[in-house]
Amino acid sequence: DTGVSQNPRHKITKRGQNVTFRCDPISEHNRLYWYRQTLGQGPEFLTYFQNEAQLEKSRLLSDRFSAERPKGSFSTLEIQRTEQGDSAMYLCASSSGTSAGELFFGEGSRLTVL
Amino acid sequence: RKEVEQDPGPFNVPEGATVAFNCTYSNSASQSFFWYRQDCRKEPKLLMSVYSSGNEDGRFTAQLNRASQYISLLIRDSKLSDSATYLCVVNRSGGYNKLIFGAGTRLAVHP
Numbered sequence: 001d002t003g004v005s006q007n008p009r010h011k012i013t014k015r016g017q018n019v020t021f022r023c024d025p026i027s028e029h030n031r032l033y034w035y036r037q038t039l040g041q042g043p044e045f046l047t048y049f050q051n052e053a054q055l056e057k058s059r060l061l062s063d064r065f066s067a068e069r070p071k072g073s074f075s076t077l078e079i080q081r082t083e084q085g086d087s088a089m090y091l092c093a094s095s096s097g098t099s100a101g102e103l104f105f106g107e108g109s110r111l112t113v114l
Numbered sequence: 115r116k117e118v119e120q121d122p123g124p125f126n127v128p129e130g131a132t133v134a135f136n137c138t139y140s141n142s143a144s145q146s147f148f149w150y151r152q153d154c155r156k157e158p159k160l161l162m163s164v165y166s167s168g169n170e171d172g173r174f175t176a177q178l179n180r181a182s183q184y185i186s187l188l189i190r191d192s193k194l195s196d197s198a199t200y201l202c203v204v205n206r207s208g209g210y211n212k213l214i215f216g217a218g219t220r221l222a223v224h225p
Contacts, residue, residue: 042215101148105157
């Protein structure tokens with residue numbers, strides 16, 4: 001399978017714990033995005049990487065959230081001191097420079113904070 | 115006010131029906147426009163791009179009115195397999211795909 005891969009697929013944690021999600025994009029894609037989706041809503045943009053550079057962060061990404069793409073390949077999204085409001089599906093997507101408007105999404109990592 | 119607004123539905127239609135979804139966007143600097151489809155508990159996937167001249171892909175027709183900041187999607191001869199959530203999407207950035215999604219309109223096609 002050469003699509004976008006995310007893990008873990010599901011994470012249940014207690015409030016105050018740290019969690020980390022990993023995304024492996026399509027190998028030839030240099031652009032990587034993180035989105036968050038809650039029930040009944042569309043995906044909300046969190047952050048964007050071009051290669052290893054994080055070029056944009058949404059105001060939704062509080063200082064408890066950090067994302068990295070150290071070698072321009074896989075990416076991690078860490079949430080520190082989780083809160084119940086962080087419960088959501090975290091979607092990773094990738095694209096090439098030529099795929100105008102087409103993001104290829106992974107199946108997501110569902111976070112439940114108790 | 116959200117940047118991309120859609121009627122949440124659900125739209126419940128019989129097979130063979132024609133159904134239309136509408137969407138408005140607030141940022142006049144938006145560069146390009148799309149419809150994505152999201153099946154239940156699945157990831158969103160690109161359905162089609164939307165152009166001012168209107169474009170058609172089989173049973174699907176998309177239209178953009180930049181002056182009114184309005185986007186539409188028409189589905190003709192609905193199939194059971196069309197049941198999904200349809201997300202209206204605008205690309206705010208000219209440099210990369212910073213896609214802003216609407217909340218989606220749910221479609222349920224019944225026999």
